Amino acid sequence: MTSLWPRIEPLLAQVTKPARYIGGELGARRPMHAPGRVAWLLIYPDTYEIGLPNQGLQILYEILNERGDAVAERAYAPWTDMEAAMRAASVPLFSLESSLAAGEFDVLAFNLSAELTYTNVLNLVDLAGVPVRGADRDASHPLVVAGGHCAFNPEPLADFVDAFVLGDGEEAVGDLTEVIGAWGATGGESRGDLLRTLAMVPGVYVPSCYEPGYQGGRLTGVTPRAPGVPERVEKRTIADLGEWPYPKQQLVPLIEVVHDRLNVEVFRGCTRGCRFCQAGMITRPVRERPAAQVNEMVRDGLDRTGYDEVTLTSLSSADFSGIGDVVSTVINDPECSGQVSVSLPSLRVDAFTVGLAAEIQKVRRTGLTFAPEGGTWRMRQVINKLIREEDLYAAVDAAFSQGWRRVKLYFLIGLPTETDEDVLGITRLAGACAEIGRRYHHNVTVTASVGGFVPKAHTPFQWFGQNTMEELRRKVGLLKDAARGTRGLTLRWHDPEATAVEGLVSRGDRRMGAVIEHVWRHGGTFQEWSEYFDLGLWTNALDAAGLDFVDSVYRHRDEHEVLPWDHVSAGLHRDFLWQDFQEALAEHGLEDCRWTPCYDCGACTGLGVEHMVASAVPPAGGSQGTGQDLVSGGTVPVRFLETVGASMSLGSTRGRAR
């Protein structure tokens, strides 16, 4: 194993942001490679600045390097100028720590956080000097592994990835290391043997062990090719987040990256039940970290890194039982002496949360962000984001009155049952927020950031036909017209073309692999970057594969249609999801099951784990499930199903007596 650094350094003078390629972060390891140690290269398929902060990758990096039988290094997607320089100089993808060629590692492990990075995955495998298709690899090649949220529909990458890991990776990477190590110790000659053994590991999906069937252009199922391989792969779930206080040594980069601050995960999973949200569905149940451990991780982390900002991460951090305690501990710590700020991603929409934000952002009061997601109460009932207009106005009022001048609101368009009135509700709401702001300040900005909705696997909306790009464009047009005359309102929107392609890849079956490969072979990398996104490449690729947007993206699926991800499980019952979809269409909201009876979504019971929440009562002043009287939320009251006795059928166990 030889360092490629002498060949890499001369390239750095030719490229932008050369420090992306030098490593040297605080917290970076220089692991000792040795026979008997499985060498992992953990790869984030986007730029260094986007990938470095990824906590999942950092957690696995530490866990693997703590093991006696593994070493882990990192790599990120080189920007196009560096890739060109590398290819011209025949320099392969290399690891940041030891500058080793990627092809020398035993495992290339990709983090899949966004579907539009898939062409980068292929590009990086190719840049590593490894055949992009799994079928073309032999025992001399590294194993290509992938995990992360997008792995919950693995099929579009099934031809390129040898094994997917579903769910939490903390324990699974150890199991994989042992299997790969044992295979290597016995000579490591048959790749097929290795793959078959991996397919038996819980949470691991080996696509080459499964055969997709089609009839009349439709998928009929993905079934095991060999005996002993599970028909359905269940995700991995760690029961107690407190046992995994990682990352212990968060990486501090030499250059500026996104989320450039200390991150401490306060809980994993979310049961708010927003129906569009894949993350909330696939990471259940809720597992909180003990508040004392959070405090310790914050204090140690700030000391060690020198950061002056900490983010308490989760899918809805204001819901953390210990939030008040943790926040006051940090800001009252004399060591921090008023120079450390705390931030919470995705604030809940209520005055309590704003009060909390006011307390923690004493230091740097920039902007506040809320995510009502829907423009009308009706729409928000459909998506189960049960924020009343009054809640939003009270929160925004609290924000402006306490000194903020910029408020950002996140919305989705293209949601099920959406009418133009719902769409225009977005500018109406945002405009009203700006008006509230003007009571306090001369100049206020309310930014409405509008994304096109992409239905995702393992959510109640997985059957929904995505809005066409033309329809999304029309809706953006409505908003642009409405926003034009509204003072203090700035409208931002996501490119409907990119939304359509995201939909294509999100719910595609194995045939989508050919489309991804076609786009990559025609130069389509960095598709999540607007300067490189190219719809034409995708349309050509669809034509070549005999597929189209209408059938793959825009079409409503019916209840019994086989979905490409039916053979992998996030623990959720399919009929729970269908039932929840029907309730959505009927405009019924659903409370958070952390503090209310179980709806039997399947996550806790099926996985044999439970919610781990420190507080038996919901946080003060919240929204759904937090003591709010939902009936007064709007003209259409939320209804709950009738209770029908103790032994209930699956559909009705979700009802709740009122």
Place this chain on the structure above:
Amino acid sequence: MKVRVRFTKVGRVRWTSHRDVARMWERALRRARMPVSYTAGFTPRPQLSFGLALPTGCESVAEYLDIALDEPVAPSELAPRVSPMLPEGVDVVAAAVLEPGTNSLQEDVSSCTWEIRVPRVGAGELEAAIGHALVADSLPIRRERKGRDVVDDLRPSVLALSCAGCDADGAHLVAELGTRPRGVRPSELAQALGVELGLARRTCQWIERDGSRWEPLRADPAGTAVIWERAS
């Protein structure tokens, strides 16, 4: 009180930018628990003032930084406390208390000495290029400014050039380049000389005062350097 620090930037870390270096210092000072003064207001910032920017990719053994402190810290304490908190290749080599009223680095520094490797040429070839440059009336170079190509004359800023020998990889150029109205980059000098640019290292920054040259702070690992001590 204010402390002036001299530090290095050598090795891989040379590929970071001037801004990156500023952020490294902010974090390192916090990790070392230095009582750095912060600005007042909504967005308090640590009061650090850096001298001339070092072009990304260049090394230096003569970078400077002035730090405002709320409480006195012995300059000799600074290097051992802060250097371990800085990335590999960035090390404090001297520190001293600044007299109140001392001009800022930006105001005072007027030239820098550079050692530049010129790959694939011999000493004779480099000496010839130097000879041409030194007798020329002007040394026009093309550079991009705000998206437009402009032509600059480098000659007034080229204060001294010499060849310091050569080895198998190429020749060694020593240059003193002016910093006013703007700092001349080694890459621009290479362009003007018509040679390739290898590794460039800033070895000194100079302040002109009363007809002689001074370093803002003499390199002295003991940390007892006296400012304005005559350096040459």
